Amino acid sequence: xxxxxxxxxxxxxxxxxxxxxxxxxxxxxxxxxxxxxxxxxxxxxxxxxxxxxxxxxxxxxxxxxxxxxxxxxxxxxxxxxxxxxxxxxxxxxxxxxxxxxxxxxxxxxxxxxxxxxxxxxxxxxxxxxxxxxxxxxxxxxxxxxxxxxxxxxxxxxxxxxxxxxxxxxxxxxxxxxxxxxxxxxxxxxxxxxxxxxxxxxxxxxxxxxxxxxxxxxxxxxxxxxxxxxxxxxxxxxxxxxxxxxxxxxxxxxxxxxxxxxxxxxxxxxxxxxxxxxxxxxxxxxxxxxxxxx
Ligand code: FAD
Numbered sequence: 001x002x003x004x005x006x007x008x009x010x011x012x013x014x015x016x017x018x019x020x021x022x023x024x025x026x027x028x029x030x031x032x033x034x035x036x037x038x039x040x041x042x043x044x045x046x047x048x049x050x051x052x053x054x055x056x057x058x059x060x061x062x063x064x065x066x067x068x069x070x071x072x073x074x075x076x077x078x079x080x081x082x083x084x085x086x087x088x089x090x091x092x093x094x095x096x097x098x099x100x101x102x103x104x105x106x107x108x109x110x111x112x113x114x115x116x117x118x119x120x121x122x123x124x125x126x127x128x129x130x131x132x133x134x135x136x137x138x139x140x141x142x143x144x145x146x147x148x149x150x151x152x153x154x155x156x157x158x159x160x161x162x163x164x165x166x167x168x169x170x171x172x173x174x175x176x177x178x179x180x181x182x183x184x185x186x187x188x189x190x191x192x193x194x195x196x197x198x199x200x201x202x203x204x205x206x207x208x209x210x211x212x213x214x215x216x217x218x219x220x221x222x223x224x225x226x227x228x229x230x231x232x233x234x235x236x237x238x239x240x241x242x243x244x245x246x247x248x249x250x251x252x253x254x255x256x257x258x259x260x261x262x263x264x265x266x267x268x269x270x271x272x273x274x275x276x277x278x279x280x281x282x283x284x285x286x287x288x289x290x291x292x293x
Contacts (some may be wrong), residue, residue, distance in 0.1 A: 009282075010263050013264065015053070017262035019034075019060060019195060021059075021262055023258055028252070031257070031259040032067070032262050033259050033260065034061070035056065038073070038210060041080060042081060042083055043109065044078060047077055054072060063101065070093070070105065072104065072105070072107065073107045074113055077089035079116060087120050091094050098270070101145045102145055106121050106147070106150065108151060109179065110179040111181040114155065121170070125149075125168050125230065135186070148170050148173055148211070150166070150173040150175055151178050153175070153187075154187050155181060156252075157175065158196070159196075162207075170211060170216070171212070173213035175215040197216070199204045199219055205229065211238050212225075212258070216240075219248075237257035238259070240259075240261070241261050242261060243282075244275075246260075
């Protein structure tokens with residue numbers, strides 16, 4: 001069972017729990033990106049099982065009034081087993097999204113997976129079940145389905161990848177990058193990553209007509225996005241993690257489109273540990289919660 005201390009960052013262990021969480025967040029004006037926890041499968045069975053779980057979740061979201069969508073990890077759908085398994089499973093999830101009008105995000109994992117993830121995403125997004133093209137803001141609601149991909153500004157290649165996706169249907173979620181790639185392929189200084197993020201954001205606001213997701217909690221990057229929106233007029237959404245700067249999420253939701261990434265599932269311990277380790281304040285929060293019983 002999910003202990004109360006983990007429930008700040010994880011919506012629960014079941015699909016019903018994340019849908020209930022989505023209902024509460026929707027009431028506060030925040031959309032919810034549901035992530036069924038699971039990654040790095042080296043056998044086909046769990047990848048197939050998670051694909052089925054996503055198909056069911058998408059059907060449930062489609063049958064509800066919720067402003068909710070899903071986000072999948074390539075290694076969860078079988079990329080570490082074989083690229084063909086990932087392609088097959090992602091095709092099923094995307095087909096379910098198209099059938100039930102639910103948007104499908106694809107997370108980005110470590111730098112060795114970018115080519116396979118990007119190639120597959122691009123092929124499906126440009127295909128008949130992909131997304132509505134950049135420039136049609138109608139797909140921004142929950143009804144339209146469509147696809148989006150996460151790109152990481154700490155990778156040197158990302159400026160080129162953004163150019164490649166500029167005319168591709170679908171959205172791009174820009175993040176700084178949660179993995180630790182080597183210096184040959186990545187900016188390793190925080191200041192370099194921040195600079196790259198600023199430049200990538202500017203490119204997106206300039207060249208994309210729509211489909212921009214700012215995946216960051218950084219007030220400086222959120223201000224940057226608001227300034228770019230004022231300059232270029234391009235619509236955008238902000239995405240943040242469940243349990244992180246939630247007051248800011250609520251405040252922002254009054255003036256802009258805000259989506260919260262909410263993980264759920266029985267594999268929560270590894271995810272919870274990552275959240276605690278990435279920030280001193282999160283670890284202190286957990287210690288205080290445990291100490292107060
Ligand atoms: P940081 O550079 O970590 O911090 C900058 C500033 O932001 C801090 O000084 C502080 O002011 C504020 N801040 C940051 N965190 C907190 C906090 N916990 N509490 C209070 N203030 C805080 N990474 C991937 O590699 N692949 C993905 O698919 C992916 N998907 C993501 C989806 C979403 C919706 C989000 C929000 C992040 C995702 N990430 C992903 C993680 C991302 O790459 C970063 O590791 C993470 O968001 C931290 O970077 P940051 O821009 O939020 O701010």
